[in-house]
Amino acid sequence: MDHKQQAQLISYAVAGLIFIVVFALRARRMMQSRPFNVQNVWILPAIFIALTALSMMKQPPVGREWLWVIGAFVIGSGLGWFRAKTIRLTLHPETRAVMAQGSPIAMVFLLAIFALRFALRGVLAAESGVLGISVALIDNAFLAMACGLFAARAVEMGVRATRLLSRSSAGSAAVQP
DSSP states (O other), rough: OOOOHHHHHHHHHHHHHHHHHHHHHHHHHHHHHHOGGGGGTTTTHHHHHHHHHHHHHOOOTTTTTTHHHHHHHHHHHHHHHHHHHTEEEEOTTTOOOOOOOOOOHHHHHHHHHHHHHHHHHHHHTTHHHTOOHHHHHHHHHHHHHHHHHOOOOOHHHHHHHHHHHHHHHHHHHOOOO
């Protein structure tokens, strides 16, 4: 193994270690019940969609490439919907605030998405010439998939939280004299 390969292996090991530490900290935080603000659920998806649109304007998809981008968005939407379904929403008994709590399934699912994205990006980039696709299309498709994931997660969690709040207010209105 030459010096360049050793340096590359060390950089992968360091990146992997950083990922594991960040993921472990994030997992610990996700497993705790925390307030979920229904009004702010659209902020992250809106920012990400705007940044994706700006990024795609640099090298926009052409012709059939749009089918790949739309397909990636649809796949991301399905993943986002499933991810949102794995998050438990409850009402705090005293404050009546919506509380969100992740599950072990949500953590495994999130890890699988990262691993799949990492593996697919590497394979697609290496085989882009053989497959007849550009690296820009690969980037655009992954950005569209992330947009679908964030948007569908926001919609699903927003709808569930709104239903939870409306059921709560309907129940408390019926109890009051």
